Amino acid sequence: MSVFALGLNHTTAPVDLRGRLAFAPEQMGPALQALRSRLQLNVPEAALVSTCNRTELYVAAGAAQAQVLVRPVVDWLAEQGGISGGQLLDHSYVMEDRAAARHAFRVASGLDSMVLGEPQILGQMKQAVRMADAAGTLGTTLHQLFQRSFAVAKEVRTSTEIGAHSISMAAAAVRLAAQLFEDLSQIKILFVGAGEMIELAATHFAARSPKSIALANRTLERGERLATRFGGEAMRLSDMPNRLHEFDAVISCTASTLPIIGLGAVERALKARRRRPIFMVDLAVPRDIEPEVAGLGDVYLYTVDDLSALVQTASEKRQAAVEQAEAIIDAGVQSFAHWLDQRGAVPLIQALRQQADDWGAAELVRARKLLARGEPVEQVLEAMARGLTGKMLHGTMAELNAADGDERQHLADTVSRLFLRQGPRGGDPRPGR
Numbered sequence: 001m002s003v004f005a006l007g008l009n010h011t012t013a014p015v016d017l018r019g020r021l022a023f024a025p026e027q028m029g030p031a032l033q034a035l036r037s038r039l040q041l042n043v044p045e046a047a048l049v050s051t052c053n054r055t056e057l058y059v060a061a062g063a064a065q066a067q068v069l070v071r072p073v074v075d076w077l078a079e080q081g082g083i084s085g086g087q088l089l090d091h092s093y094v095m096e097d098r099a100a101a102r103h104a105f106r107v108a109s110g111l112d113s114m115v116l117g118e119p120q121i122l123g124q125m126k127q128a129v130r131m132a133d134a135a136g137t138l139g140t141t142l143h144q145l146f147q148r149s150f151a152v153a154k155e156v157r158t159s160t161e162i163g164a165h166s167i168s169m170a171a172a173a174v175r176l177a178a179q180l181f182e183d184l185s186q187i188k189i190l191f192v193g194a195g196e197m198i199e200l201a202a203t204h205f206a207a208r209s210p211k212s213i214a215l216a217n218r219t220l221e222r223g224e225r226l227a228t229r230f231g232g233e234a235m236r237l238s239d240m241p242n243r244l245h246e247f248d249a250v251i252s253c254t255a256s257t258l259p260i261i262g263l264g265a266v267e268r269a270l271k272a273r274r275r276r277p278i279f280m281v282d283l284a285v286p287r288d289i290e291p292e293v294a295g296l297g298d299v300y301l302y303t304v305d306d307l308s309a310l311v312q313t314a315s316e317k318r319q320a321a322v323e324q325a326e327a328i329i330d331a332g333v334q335s336f337a338h339w340l341d342q343r344g345a346v347p348l349i350q351a352l353r354q355q356a357d358d359w360g361a362a363e364l365v366r367a368r369k370l371l372a373r374g375e376p377v378e379q380v381l382e383a384m385a386r387g388l389t390g391k392m393l394h395g396t397m398a399e400l401n402a403a404d405g406d407e408r409q410h411l412a413d414t415v416s417r418l419f420l421r422q423g424p425r426g427g428d429p430r431p432g433r
Contacts, residue, residue, distance in 0.1 A: 001060055001061070001062060001063065001141045001340060001343045002060070002061060002062065002063040002065075002066035002067075002096065002097055002340075003058065003059070003060045003066070003096065003097055003100045003101065003141060003142070003145060003340070004058075004059055004066055004069075004070060004094060004095065004096045004097075004100055005056055005057070005058050005059075005093075005094070005095045005096075005100040005103055005104065006056065006057045006059070006070070006073055006074060006077065006092060006093075006094050007049075007054055007055060007056030007057065007092060007093060007103075008021065008054065008055060008056075008088070008091050008092040008093070009053055009054035009055075009056075009112070010053040010054065010114050010304070010305060010308065012091050012092060012093060013091035013092070014091075014305065015285060015287070015303050015304060015305045016286075016287070016291075017081070017083075017091055018052070018053070018054070018055065018285050019285045019286030019287055020080075020081035020082060020083070020286065021050075021055045021077065021080060021081040021088075022050050022052075022055060022285050022286055023048060023050040023055065023080075024050075024255045024257075025127065025131065025255075028048050028050065028128065028131040028132075028135070029131050029134055029135040030135075031048060031080070032046050032047070032048055032131070032132060032135040032137045033135050033136070033137070034076075035057075035073070035076055035137075036137055038072070038076050039069065039072060039073075044059050044060060044061035044065065044066075044069060044137075045059065045060035045061070045132075045137060045138060045139035045140075045141055045142045046058065046059050046060075046132065046137040046142075047128055047129060047131075047132035047137065047138060047142050047146070048128060048131070048132065049107070049124065049125055049128040050128075051120075051121065051124050051285075052197075052253075052283060052284065052285040052304050053113065053114050053285075053304065054107070054112075055077075056107075057073060057077060058100070058104065058142055058145065059073060060139060060141035060142050060145070066096070070094060071085070074088055074089060074092075074094075097337070097340065098333055098337050100145075101145060101148075101149075101332075101333050101336045101337065102329060102330075102333045104145055104146070104149045105148070105149045105152045105153070105329045105332050105333060106329060107121060107125065107149070108121065108122055108125050108146075108149040108150060108152065108153040109149075109152060109153045109156040109157070109162070109325055109328075109329065110122070110153070110156075110157075110162065111156075111162070111322065111325060111326070111329075114169075114304070114307070114308050114311055115168055115169065115172075115311045116162065116311075116322075117157075117162040117321075118168055119157070120168070120196065120197075120200075122150065122153050123196075125146065125149065125150070126150065128146075129142075129143075129146045140343075141340070141343065144336065144339060145336065148332055148335065148336050149332075151332070152328060152329055152332040155328050156325045156328050156329070159324070159328065160321040160324045160325050160328070161320075161321040162321040162322065162324075162325045168200060168204075169197070169200075169201075169283060169304060169307055169311070170197070170200040170201040170203070170204040170205075171204050172307045172310045172311050173201060173204070173205075173251060173281045173283075173302070173307065174204045174205055174208065175310060176279070176281070176300075176302060176307070176310065177205075177249055177279050178208075180277065180279050180300055181248065181249075181279070184205070184208040184209075184210055185208060185209045185210060185211065186210075186211055187210050187211055187248035187249055188210065188211050188212045188213075188214070188246060188247045188248050188249070189205055189210050189212070189213050189214070189247060189248070189249045189250075189251065190214045190215070190216060190240070190243075190244070190246075190247040190249070190250045190251070191213070191214070191215045191216070191232075191251050191252075192215075192216050192217075192237070192240065192250065192251070192252035192253070192254060192260070192261070192288065193216075193217060193252060193253045193254040193255075193284075193288075194215065194217040194219070194222045194223050194225075194226045195253060195254070195255070197253040197283050198215075198226070198251065198253050198283075199226060201251045201253070201281075201283070202215070202226065202229075202230050202232075202251075203230075205249075205251070206230045206231075210249075212232070212233070213227070213230050213231065213232030213233070214227070214232055214233045214234070214235060214243075214246075214247065215227040215230075215232055215233070215234050215235070216234075216235045216236065216237050216239070216240040217234070217236075217237060218236075218237045218254075220234060220235075220236050223235070223236075237260065240260075240261075241261075241262075241265040241268075244261070244265055244266065244268075244269035245268070245269040245270075245271075245272035245273050247278070248276070248277075248278065248279060249278070249279040249280070249281075250278060250279070250280045250281070251280075251281045251283065252280070252281070252282055252283065252284060252288040252289060253282075253283035253284045253288065254284055254288055255284075256284070256286070256288060257286055258286070259286075259287055259288060259289060259290045260288050260289075261280075261288055261289045261290065261293070262290050262293075263290050263292045263293055263296075266278070266280075266289075266293050266296060266299060267296065270296065270298050270299070273298075275297075275298050276298070277298045277299070277300060278298065278299050278300070279300045280293065280299060280300065280301045280302070281301075281302050281303075281307075282301065282302070282303050282304075283303075283304055285304065287303070289301060356392075359388060359391040359392070360388065362387075362391075363384045363387045363388050363391075364384070366383075366384070366387065367380050367381075367383070367384045370383065396415055396419070399411060400412065400415065
């Protein structure tokens, strides 16, 4: 078996391109099934990881099949974003076998994240595995790859300081807001969405005791549950444009495929605020806030990519732990590669077992006939033992007799390892010695 990973992330592709190739959780299963249908080959294993910082496809298939699958997978993924395969390759990476495993382990451990050591990616990868399993595209090889990546990530987190003092996107947003506003306890904050990222952001901002918190969500009930937790107010998403002027800070992260905060709504809000500034953070991929909003003079708009410089400054303090984490990952890659190599011998092992079963069945039929004719049991058992021994050794003996020179010596050494592990009663197991 062979594994390859095709992906793009925050280091290879801008946020707008990542947005075009992002998949919401409910889209992952149908997407994987569509990919499998497109390939029209023996069904390969496939899993899709999609976050605000990356979209990656992991595919496992027979070694020869995997080689011819790369380009069709590239073209399929490119179509999802309405771009050409060549454009996608300009902003993506393809990794195979050991390199693919190393990449998966680094991603799960937070070493490939915009926030070094951030823990959210591990939960997102586990969700990707559940989605692939539900879609019927998670086979033995990818199951092993991801389970091993989770085990490596756990060891990295417990054995190193890679996750210590991790500054998440939410914490970075708080830092930026603190640079704009003298006192965060005097500002009104609006959170748009009710997912995990908004929950994290609200947790960080709530720790600064802002003047008020409001949460706008498409489903009011879900929004109310989260708003209540932080002592805030919930509103319908449809009411947000008319109330945008009330808030000094807006943090948005929804699963919408189109912007939900437009240029016109922000312009009206600024007019109502008499040009008092608005701090805005768009954590969504695709974007929740129209990019043109950044051009307004009194708006301070940041995307996930804009936060990277602040995040990386903090991550430099943990570089000493990276080497230790990489050593753990190296060991994990070595173990997975060994398992993958063993998987390559599975068809041969199955064929050997089937051959042995066939020999045994043939000798059993012969023995039963002899017993039915009244032959003594002892003689029948001896005949069956000789028959099995002859069948098992016939091919090996024929090859030894036909081989010459170095080939014969190499074959003799192999036969000795396979059949004479204890040695032939103190003698040299090789013929003629």
